Amino acid sequence: MIHIVCRCVPLVLAACLAACTSSRLKIVEVKVGTGEEAVNGAKLTMHYTGWLYENGRKGRQFDSSRAGSPFDFKLGAGEVIEGWDEGIRGMKVGGVRELIIPPEKAYGARGAPPDIPPNATLLFEVELLQVAK
Template sequence: KAGQRIGMRYIGKLTTGKVFDKNVSGKPFNFLLGRGEVIKGWDIGVAGMKVGGERKLTIPPALAYGKRGAPPDIPKNATLVFDIKLVTMK
């Protein structure tokens, strides 16, 4: 639900397969769901998940970093692919 603090594990890749970011060990990546703390594709894609759930999110540029990208790792107009696992929810 919107407003819940979510803890995630993830691997983020470009459609070429190049990994640009990951969180697979240590402290999970935390954010408040539905509050704009992450790219829109994550707020949409994580909604409805349960602890232990896993998904593959393919996020178009309009729901990610769009025309500006996130230099140097994410080019402009990039579609992003995330393998995610929800590990905590408060």
């Protein structure tokens, strides 16, 4: 299955997002990392913050690792939502991305009550701290 990913840079974000349909994952490179690259099967350590994304705007924050410990997971193993597996792949340590994730690549029609309603588009800011193979 081919997934189309829109990649945007902050200076042209509005034009880029307008060109992408809402059913596609959108990736904004906030800061390009210079360290090791995130590949399938690698254990990643991340910081993240998640918001609802409504009407083209950042909405209510529903989660963040910033107040506590970073989050660890294995890339490509289905341990996180599909939008994370796709949107983080290829990042390098030290990088920061914003991921705008449509419902079908997040929690879909079921949502994740009580914080994430059904059919919610999500915005995550993710920072890659470490890659371990």
